[in-house]
Each structure stands twice: as structure tokens, then as C-alpha cells.
Amino acid sequence: MSSQNDDAAFGPVDRGLFRRVCGRFATGVTVVTTTRPDGLPHGLTVNSFSSVSLEPPLVLVSIDSRNSVLQDLLNGSPFAINILASSGREVSQRFSAPLDDRFEGISWVRGVTGAPILPDTLGHFECILQKAVVAGDHTVLIAEVKQLRLTEAVSSQGEPLVYFDRAYRLLG
Numbered sequence: 554m555s556s557q558n559d560d561a562a563f564g565p566v567d568r569g570l571f572r573r574v575c576g577r578f579a580t581g582v583t584v585v586t587t588t589r590p591d592g593l594p595h596g597l598t599v600n601s602f603s604s605v606s607l608e609p610p611l612v613l614v615s616i617d618s619r620n621s622v623l624q625d626l627l628n629g630s631p632f633a634i635n636i637l638a639s640s641g642r643e644v645s646q647r648f649s650a651p652l653d654d655r656f657e658g659i660s661w662v663r664g665v666t667g668a669p670i671l672p673d674t675l676g677h678f679e680c681i682l683q684k685a686v687v688a689g690d691h692t693v694l695i696a697e698v699k700q701l702r703l704t705e706a707v708s709s710q711g712e713p714l715v716y717f718d719r720a721y722r723l724l725g
């Protein structure tokens with residue numbers, strides 16, 4: 554690395570500003586769901602989703618290494634990435650809140666791989682973990698898509714839930 558990359562040359566990046574600039578990148582919102590060793594479903598709200606590769610079909614999510622769901626995801630049991638519709642704001646809040654049972658009152662089903670699937674989404678991927686890369690305080694999970702579904706008719710008429718500037722938004 555050249556000296557231009559030294560911390561001394563630039564000074565530390567302000568964490569608050571880093572979060573705010575990251576927040577200027579509008580994303581959709583997903584809920585990543587998997588199964589705990591005791592068989593119960595577990596999940597968390599994630600907006601760090603990205604598609605990675607078409608052949609083979611790979612996707613990634615970046616998970617805070619302190620999050621309790623991470624260990625279940627690393628265990629290798631199939632997980633689903635559920636893409637929230639505009640009607641999914643409460644679901645997003647629920648799956649990012651410190652609740653004992655985030656699935657309470659939600660009519661989820663098991664997908665083809667066994668991963669928990671949420672209702673009323675725009676679609677979902679069912680994945681198997683391929684690689685986990687520790688990057689700073691997060692762990693990047695790269696996973697192969699084994700099953701996927703595009704929801705044709707949802708109550709929200711196909712509109713996504715959008716997250717921008719640390720707030721939920723709707724398109725348009």
C-alpha cells in the first residue's frame with residue numbers, strides 16, 4: 554500500500570457521517586430467516602442484500618458479527634431472503650426489534666429447502682451458505698440460491714418497501 558492510504562494521511566473517518574452517507578444509498582428491505590438448532594425459526598431485518606453472480610446464482614448479505622442470528626446462519630442450515638413489499642414496514646420493525654419470538658402472529662411456512670418463508674412479500678430466495686468472510690465488525694455471507702419465487706399478486710400491488718436516510722419510504 555502506498556503512503557497515501559495511511560490513516561495519518563487522511564485522519565479517521567467519522568462514524569456518524571459514515572452512517573449518514575451510507576444512508577443516502579436507497580435500498581429495499583429484506584428479512585433473512587433461518588432455523589435454530591432447536592427447530593424454531595429465527596430471523597432479522599437486512600438491507601445489505603446484493604446479488605453477486607448469475608452462474609452460479611450467488612447473493613450476499615452482511616451481518617453484524619454480534620447479532621444472535623449470525624451463529625444460526627453460520628451453522629449451515631438453509632436460509633431465506635424475503636423481499637418486503639410496501640406493506641412490510643411492521644414486519645421490518647418486528648425483525649429488527651429485541652423480541653423473544655419475532656415470528657409470533659406471522660403465518661410463515663417452510664420452503665422447499667426447509668427455510669422459513671414469510672407471507673406477503675414480493676419474492677424470496679432460498680439459499681445455502683457458500684462462504685463467510687469476516688470484514689471489520691460484520692460477516693459477509695455469500696450464498697448459493699437453490700430455490701426462488703417471484704410473487705405475482707400481493708396486496709401492495711408489487712411495490713417495495715424502501716429504506717433511505719434511516720427511514721422507511723415508498724416509491725414515487
Ligand SMILES: Cc1cc2nc3c(=O)[nH]c(=O)nc-3n(C[C@H](O)[C@H](O)[C@H](O)COP(=O)(O)O)c2cc1C
Nearest residue numbers: 597598599600601615616617620621622649650716
Ligand atoms: C432497515 C434495516 C436494515 C438492517 N440491515 C441490517 C443488515 O444489513 N445487517 C445487519 O447485521 N443488521 C441489519 N439491521 C439491524 C438488525 O435487523 C438488528 O440488529 C437485529 O435486530 C439483530 O438481531 P439479533 O441480534 O437477534 O440477530 C437492519 C435493521 C433495519 C431496521
